[in-house]
Amino acid sequence: ETGVTQTPRHLVMGMTNKKSLKCEQHLGHNAMYWYKQSAKKPLELMFVYNFKEQTENNSVPSRFSPECPNSSHLFLHLHTLQPEDSALYLCASSPLSGETQYFGPGTRLLVL
Amino acid sequence: EDKVVQSPLSLVVHEGDTVTLNCSYEVTNFRSLLWYKQEKKAPTFLFMLTSSGIEKKSGRLSSILDKKELSSILNITATQTGDSAIYLCAVGIMGAQKLVFGQGTRLTINP
Numbered sequence: 001e002t003g004v005t006q007t008p009r010h011l012v013m014g015m016t017n018k019k020s021l022k023c024e025q026h027l028g029h030n031a032m033y034w035y036k037q038s039a040k041k042p043l044e045l046m047f048v049y050n051f052k053e054q055t056e057n058n059s060v061p062s063r064f065s066p067e068c069p070n071s072s073h074l075f076l077h078l079h080t081l082q083p084e085d086s087a088l089y090l091c092a093s094s095p096l097s098g099e100t101q102y103f104g105p106g107t108r109l110l111v112l
Numbered sequence: 113e114d115k116v117v118q119s120p121l122s123l124v125v126h127e128g129d130t131v132t133l134n135c136s137y138e139v140t141n142f143r144s145l146l147w148y149k150q151e152k153k154a155p156t157f158l159f160m161l162t163s164s165g166i167e168k169k170s171g172r173l174s175s176i177l178d179k180k181e182l183s184s185i186l187n188i189t190a191t192q193t194g195d196s197a198i199y200l201c202a203v204g205i206m207g208a209q210k211l212v213f214g215q216g217t218r219l220t221i222n223p
């Protein structure tokens with residue numbers, strides 16, 4: 001058990017829907033990350049939060065909107081997504097940014 | 113551009129075999145190299161390597177870093193079907209917030 005939880009585990013949404021992914025870490029870490037994992041591609045870093053402040057946005061389209069209310073919680077708000085956004089979205093945390101990261105189980109997203 | 117390349121991309125062996133997975137990197141300012149195992153969903157941490165030539169070992173798994181060759185290997189001896197997974201290599205960059213991941217090696221162990 002990793003100490004990083006994600007909900008929902010699976011999500012199917014239409015292109016006009018608005019949904020949110022949630023991540024929670026119980027490890028006392030100060031940095032949290034969102035990654036996208038598509039088939040046959042390396043993990044793609046999307047966002048980094050360090051002590052609740054966003055420190056990296058890896059040229060992510062504005063239809064993905066992150067929110068970090070505190071060091072333990074991270075959200076990814078989704079709106080007007082495209083079918084090519086279908087992927088596994090992984091959350092991770094680390095004691096400080098750039099250190100060893102511990103991953104949640106991911107949310108498998110399908111956009112129809 | 114920072115880059116991490118793993119080989120092979122896919123490997124199928126029989127239970128009991130020994131496998132060696134490779135990871136090479138080209139990065140601006142190396143800090144560390146990490147190996148993860150991804151079975152169904154969450155990648156789980158295996159090793160972090162920072163010093164060249166020092167082997168890290170955990171049961172049947174071991175890994176070593178070669179900073180001169182800009183590479184690392186992950187060895188698994190006496191493989192079991194439970195070792196079937198995608199093995200991810202990632203490199204941490206000094207002064208940066210992120211890890212750069214390779215594309216992974218999909219390892220399948222047949223009984």
